[in-house]
Amino acid sequence: MARSTTRRRPAAPAATDGETNPKAPCPCGSGRRYKHCHGSGYGQPVLRPFEGLPGEVDWVALRELVPAATARLTTTEGRSVTLASVLPGGTPALVRANGEILLGVQLQTSSDDVSRDLGTALAAALEAPAGAPVDPGPIGAAGSAGPRLQELLDLSAPFEVTVHDDFEFWLEGADVDATARASLQQANEMVMPTVRLDGLEAAYWCRPTTERGHVRWVRPEPEEALLDALARLGAAEQLSLGEGTRYAGAFRALGLVVPVWDVPGAVPGAEWAGPSAELHSRLEAALAVTEPLDADERRARAGLLSRQVTLR
Template structure:
């Protein structure tokens, strides 16, 4: 995943009665002093909201090393979305006119959708084979369109997970330097597979001894945490079967991503049925609307204590 930086800004004084170390009231999960009190413009908590496949956008931004997906602009132009492009480039246009947009970029602002939209708008205007110059991204000068303004919002997002970055050089006459850079990048790709029947559920094996299932959930955070707490308080395991462990969750771009530790020797497809069974139980818990009981509130607090925020 490409590193992303922001320029510094002076911190804003907390309003009277607001604890700067308390969670920000906007629901981002960050402390006030690191969110609306940080001196930055208020962040967009869910930058991909409204786009088809919102959980997959989050996954490609934060979880998946190599993947592509076809996009279509509102005026009918074809674009290839890529998890990351060579050198962390925001976008490129091949000599044949093919446009690629990288979702993992070197810098970002508090509205990732506008950052990506700025890069895409520049790529749509760039001549074939020429470098794409989107101007400043991730700073105060980033004022281009958002993705929601540029893309066809009726076209589904169909992700193809790649085993390497060979797509970087497809249709090009790459020299030795480009091939060497590609080989170096390929060495960093972790084995990753999408479990398509489960939405944005991605299996990854970071080492020979362990594997994980990272499942970007589409539900709003409060409802999802309540449902998980109801399951745990009722004694139903928040597990995917024998040998698995619920490791916790993290929050990314407004969505919650539960993570399970899995035995590394089982192939990814073996977890589709257990995860589908868990989803059935989760959906039943999501349908409950009564206030949480005392036991459920304690279970919820335990879940939150194991949750971190990436973005």
């Protein structure tokens, strides 16, 4: 009889007294092996870095979805700051000659705590003189000890987003040369048409092509509850935004789920506010249901999960 080529995997090495087996499940309950979790030597990622900030869902949208937008922030000391989706060259912050601070939420690099990265940049900008470059140090470096946004901002101030058609706000009130103007024009040509849907929180329409548009909606609910509600609507054939639309899937971003719908590109973005509001009402009703999912709803949920990805 031929010898079997199947080999038994060696047992994980035993941990010495007082140590955790690196291949054992991490004691924190994450489900990951200890060596890939608390035993990795790195700090654990902050899954929801904007949690606790007013407008958390719109913070995520500006970080992940919206090409050109601004919002007004107020620091704990009463100083006004303009938050921008992105700044020239991906710089994290700048101070204009008139003293106005701009903070960019879309960074070229980031650590496992985006709030601390942005807080570090904001703290440096608050100390920088007017018109001077802001040097926050290496943004995104592991072990950064800078402050978090939650420590620097007035958490009672509202968070209201203004979507722009281009990046002209970069140069507001500034005299620029032909080179800067040409760079701005190049950036403007890359802006995807985007509309924030009136009356809804963090719901954005965009049009990547003339034939196709998307409604992308950052949701605040816990993932499992949201998926159950979406599954209930899917099983009842109530998950679309109307004729010619379909639920395309969802992605996770900074700890929240972002469902996406495909819509006809020829319909102006603002016109999707009504259908989205109707869907919101159906979703709220589905979220209030506490009974277990039935067989059709479980199948719908499995289909939803198959179309879900994680950005971060």
